[in-house]
Amino acid sequence: MRKIDDSKLLEMIEDGKSQKDCAAFFNVSEPAITKRLKKLRACVLPESVKRLTGKEQRFVLALTQGRTQTAAAMEAFDVTSRDSAKTIGCRLAKEPEIKAAITDLLSMKGASPEWVAERFKHWGDSMDPQASLRAVENVAKLHDLFPASKNMNLNIDTVTLVKVDLSEYENPEPITINQNENFDGPQEEE
Incomplete structure (x- = not known):
């Protein structure tokens, strides 16, 4: 049986008790309390990670351990091919919830x-x-x-088409140019 009750230890620390007081309460050394607290705090995940699904959590944890998006997706999801993993990894990495979880985990580390x-x-x-x-x-x-680049998706819900009369710009007579002459634009008749 363990000498240190984890829930009681965390409760005492949250109440402001010192590690020395906790060591005396559990009748263990201060380094034992320090080691246990370090181990307990390593297991605590940020709220942004807890809100994700189990597979998304595994994906985020794999990414923060240095794996590529494709490798992390292959670990976290049941994929049939590498292309599927690549697609899933790319899509997930763009989601704001996933980005927030990655940032929180890296900050925690x-x-x-x-x-x-x-x-x-x-x-x-x-x-x-x-x-x-x-x-x-x-x-x-x-x-x-x-x-390397930022991508933005733009959805346009409505488009208004306006009919424009271009007939006044049409030229009924074709303009011919001799190769030997210089063309200075249309000439006004005198």
Whole structure:
């Protein structure tokens, strides 16, 4: 039997008890409380993720672990072909609820958009600047901070057609031009 009751521990922490008080209550060491809290907090998903279906949650978790949209869709959904997975992954990644869940999960893991921006400012702190920059680029792509292109769907419900009379612009006589002459436009008759 476990010495630490998880629900009681979380309740005590929410009530403002210190980890030292919790350790004394459960008769364990402070590091044991710290380790248990770390493990419990790792399992907590943001609300934006909890609102998704089970398959969508698996898709989002796979994406935040570094998989491609296609690979994440293959893991999360029962697809018959790679093309199906590609279509599903592309469609899901564009949904605002999925984007919000991805952003929340990355922020929870410490890779918020602010962190990425700060990282761009100090990307030279690595011994290998190219590797450091590439890693930050991948995180930025996950946050859609600099997409290759933005697409917008435009639906037009009504179209009004107007009939325009172009007869006054018609020329009943064809204009012929000799190749040897310069054409300066229509000449007015005197």
